[in-house]
Amino acid sequence: MATADIRTQNLKEPVDVAEYLFARLHQIGIRSVHGVAGDFNLVALDYLPKAGLKWVGNCNELNAAYAADGYARVKGISAIVTTFGVGELSAINGIAGAYSEMIPVVHIVGCPSTMSQRNGMLLHHTLGNGDFQVFANMSASVSCAVARLNDPAEVAAQIDHALRECYVRSRPVYLMLPTDVVGKKVEGARLRQEIDFAESPNEEDREDYVVDVVLRYLHAAQRPVVLVDACAIRHRVLGEVKALLDRTRLPVFVTPMGKSGIDETHPSYGGVYAGDASQPAVREAVEGSDLVLSVGSLQSDFNTAGFSFRLSRLRTVDLHSGHCVVRYSEYPGVKMRGVLRKLAERIDLSQLKVRPPPSKTTGEELDQGSGGGDEVIRQEWFWRRVNRFFRAGDVIVTETGTANFGIWGTTFPAGVTALNQTLWGSIGWAVGATQGAALAVKDSESSRRTVLFEGDGSFQLTAQEVSTMIRHSLDVILFVICNEGYTIERFIHGMDAEYNDVAEWRYRDLVPAFGGTEAAGARTYAVRTKDELSRLLDDGDFNERPGLRFVEVYMPRDDAPAALKLTTEASARNKPKMQS
Template identity: 65%
Template sequence: MVDSVDIRTKGLKKPVDVAEYLFKRLHQVGVRSVHGLPGDYNLVALDYLPKANLKWIGSVNELNAAYAADGYARVKGISALITTFGVGELSAINGVAGAYAEHVPVVHIVGGPSTISQKNGMMLHHTLGNGDFNVFANMNKEISVALEKLYRPNEIADQIDSALRECYLKSRPVYLLLPTDMVQAKIEGERLDTPIDLSDFENDPEKEDYVVDVVLKYLHNAKNPIMLVDACAIRHRVVEETKQLVDKTKLPVFVTPMGKGAIDESHPCYGGVYAGEGSLPEVTERVEAADLILTVGALKSDFNTAGFSYRTSQLNTIDLHSTHCTVRYSEYPGVAMKGVLRKLIEKVNPGELKEVKPGPEVKNEVEENKDDSEVIKQAWFWPRIGEYLKENDIVVTETGTANFGIWGTKFPVGVTALSQVLWGSIGWSVGAAQGAALATKDLGDNRRTVLFVGDGSIQLTCQEISTMVRHNAKITIFCICNEGFTIERQIHGEEAEYNDIIEWKWKDLPTVFGATEGKAKSYQIKTKDQLEKLLADEDFNNRDGMQFVELYMPKHDAPRALVLTAKASAKNNEKTGSS
C-alpha cells in the first residue's frame, strides 16, 4: 500500500503546504503584518503565519480590518487581509471596494469551506443555505483585478503568483478563496527560490517614443505650462519620476486634494492645491491661465475637483495615466506613464522651454486667519497644524472637515498624506491610521501617525482604537468635536436631526478600549491658548504610543473648500433626468 503522503508529494522537488507557500510569497512582496479576523474556515491557515515571519495584527471587526489593510498598503506598498467565508468577507467588502476605487493593492484571502462541501452543495453555516458557494466570490469579482479559487493543487502556485503580480502592478485588490482542505495540500516549493517578477510592464518602444515626441512638441511650444499631480502618481509609483521632471524643467507644479503629499511642499516650484472653485483664488487663476497642463495620474472625481468645477480645456491638457496617455483629444492606449515620464526626463531640453511665471507662494497662513476669539476655528486650525507637523509624518484625514481643511496646511518635507476622497466611507480613517502606524513599524522607522477625525465619523469605527493600544501604535488622534456630521450639514440638513450625534466622553476612549496610563494619554482642548500650549509641548511632540486630543470647534464652522464643494455637490444631487 502506498502511503498517502507519498501520493501528495509525488513529483515535487520541495513539497510545501499551500498556506506556507502563500504566506511566504506575501512576505517576499513586502507584507510583514496581516490584518483580519479569525473564523473557523481560516483558523488552520492562520497557524502558518509565524512560519513565514508574518505578524498577525487582528482587528475588532472585518470592516475595520479592511480599512487598516488599506492604510497599511498606502504606506508599505501592499497589504494582506484574511477573513472567513460569507459573514467575514461581506463585512470587509466595503473596505475592499474603497481600496479598489482608490487604487490600493490589498490581497484579500478568504478561508472557505472544503472543496468537497462546496461540490456537494452542503447546507453549511456562513452560507445562504442554498448550496451556492459562488455568490460571495461573484460579489467580489467587480472589486478585484484578479479572483482565484484555489481548488486544484497543481494550479495553485501559478494562481497565487499571478494574483500577487496583478495586485502590485495594477495597484488594486485581488481575491483568493482558500478552502479548508487546500490549506495543507502539497505544492511545489522550489518556486519560492525565484521571486515573483514585479517589474513594470514595458511600453512598446515605438509607441512610447511617438507619445514622448508629441508631448515634447507641445511642451516646447507652450508659453505658460504647468504640472498637476494627482493620486495615481502615488498609487502607481511615479512620484520619483515626477519629482525629477519638475527639478529638470522647473515647471510650476500643483497637486489635487487626492495628490497632496506627492510633491515636496517646500519645493520652490510648488504652487498649492488645485481643485477648481475650491482652490485659493491665486491658485485657480494660475492654473486656469495655463496654456498647457501636464497632469500625472488624474482622478477627476467630484470631491477631488470641488464638484467638477475645473475651468480648464482638454485642448490644453496632456493626461498621463497608468494604462494610457491622452494628448489633447488623442488617446494612446497601452502607453503607461512611467515609461513616458522617464523618457521625458531624458529628452526634454530646459533651454527650449519658455521662462514661465512661478506659482503662488505657499505658506501656513496662521496669523492671517487668527481672530481675537479664543474659539478654535477651522480657518486658523489647519495652517496652525502645518507648523506642528514634522518632517516625514504620516497624516490621515477623515471624510469631512479634515479632508477639506488639510488643503490649507503646508506640509514639511516627506509628509505622507492619506485620505479617501473618492470612495469617502465615513470612519475609514480610524482603521487606515492603525494600518499606517503599524506599517511604519514594519519599515523600521519611528515616524508619527497623526489622525484628524470628526466626532461623527469616529463613532462608526472607534473600536479600532483597541487594536492601536494592543500593538502600541505611535499615533496621535485629533478628534474634532463639533456635534455631528458637518460635511452632511453643508450639503443638506443644516439643523436636521439625522446629522446630530450624542456626545461621548471622547478623551476616555483609549481607557475604555484597554489603554493604561502608560500606554495612552488624553487631552481636552477648547481654546486657542490651550491648543498652542499643547502643540508646543515637548512631550506631546515626541511621545511614543497613543495620544488622544478631544478638540472642540463650532458646530457650523467648516473649511472654505468644504463649503464650496458641498454647494456643488448639493446642486449635482438636485439635478433631474430632464435637467
C-alpha cells in the same frame, strides 16, 4: 497509489499551501496581516509565525479592511484574512474602497472544504442553498483577480499571478482558500524565484511618437504647468515626475487626492488646485496655463471641488497608467511611466518657457489667521495652526468631512505622506486606516509620526480600532474634532436636521476603557480654546512621547473650512447635471 500522493512525490521541495502563500506575502514586504479569526481560517492562521508574519486581530472585518488599506498606502501592499460569508461580507465595503481608490490589498478568505462545496452541504455561514461561489462572485466586481485555490497542482501559479496583478494593477485581489487545501503540498522551490513585478514596457515606436507630440506642445507653450493627481501616487511614477521637475523646474500643482505626491518644499511646488476651492493665485496659474501636463488625473466630484475644474482639453496632456491623451487624441496602451522618463531625457530646455510658481505661505504666516477675535477654535484658524505642528516624514490621515477639506490649505514639510479617501468617502475609514498606517510605520522600523484628524461622527463608526492601536503599542496622535455630528452633511443638506446629529460621547474615556494606560504610553487631552491648543501643540512631552495621544478638539457645529463650503456650493450648482 492516489493521484495526490504521486504528485507530492514528484515535488522537489514540498511545502504546504498556506506556508507557500504566507512566504510569498513576506517576500513582497508584508510583515503584519490584518483580519478576524473564524473557523474556516483558523488552521491557515497557524502558519503565520513560521513565515515571519504577525497577526493583528482587528475588532471587526470592516475595520480590518480599512486598516489593510492604510497599511498598503504606507508599505506598498497589504493582506487581510477573513472567514467565509459573514466575515468577508463585513469586509467588502473596505475592499470596495480599496478598489475604488486603487490600493493593493490581498484578501484571503478561509472557506469550507472542497468536498463540502462539491456536495453542496448545508453549512453555517452559507445562504443555505448549496452555492459556495456566491460570495466570490460578489467580490469579483471589486477585485482585479479572483483565485479559487482548489487544485494543489495550480495553487502556486494562481497565488503568484494574483499577487502580481494586485501590485501591478494596484487593486485588491481575492483568494479563496478551502480548509482541506491549507495543508496540501505545492512546489516550494518556486519560492527561490521572486515574483516579477516589473511593468511591461510600451511599444517603443508608439511611445516615441507620443513623446514627440507632447514635446512639440511643451516647447511651444508659453505658460506650461504640471498637475499631479492620485493615480501618479497609486501607480508609483512619482520618481519619474520628480526627475522631470528637477530638470525643467516647471511649476507643479497637486489635486486634493494628490496631496503629498510632490515634496511641498520643492522650489517648483505651487499648491493644491481644486477648481473653485483653490487659492486665487493657484487657480490663476493653472487655469491661465496654455498647457497642463496632467499626471494620473482622477476628476471625481470632491477631488475637483464639485466638478469646478476649468481645464480645456485643447490645453491638456493627460498621462495615465494605461493610456495617454494629448488634447483630443487618445493613445491606448501607452503608459505614463515610459513617456515621463523620455520627456525628462529629451526635453530641450532652451525651448522651454518656465514661470515661477505662486509664492508659498510659510507656516508662521499661516498661523496668523484670525479665525475670529475670541478664543473659540474655528476651522480656518485650526488648520493654519496645525500647519506649524507638522514634521518632516509625518504620516497624516484625514477623515472624510471637514478634515479632508481643511488639509488642502496646509503646506507639508518634506517627506510627508498624506492619506485620504476622497473618492470612496466611507466615513470611519480613517480610524482603521490610521491603525494600519501606524503599524506599517512600525513594521518599517521607522520613527515617523502618524497623525489622524477625525470627525466625531465618523469616529463613532469605527472607534473600536483605537483598542487595536493600544494593543500593538502604536505611536498615533489622534485629534477628534468634536462639533456635534456630520458637519460635511450639514453643509450638503440639513444644517439643523436631526439626522446629522450624533450622540455626545465622552471620547477620552474610551482610551482607558480599551485598556490604554499612561504607564503603557496612552494619554488623553481636551482643548476648547486656541490658547489651550497652541500650548498643547508646542508641548515637548506631547510631541515626543511614544504611544497613543488622544485629543478632543472642540469646535462650533456650524463651522467648516472654506474649501468645504466652496465645494458644496459648486456641487449644488452641478446637482441638476448629476441627476439628469
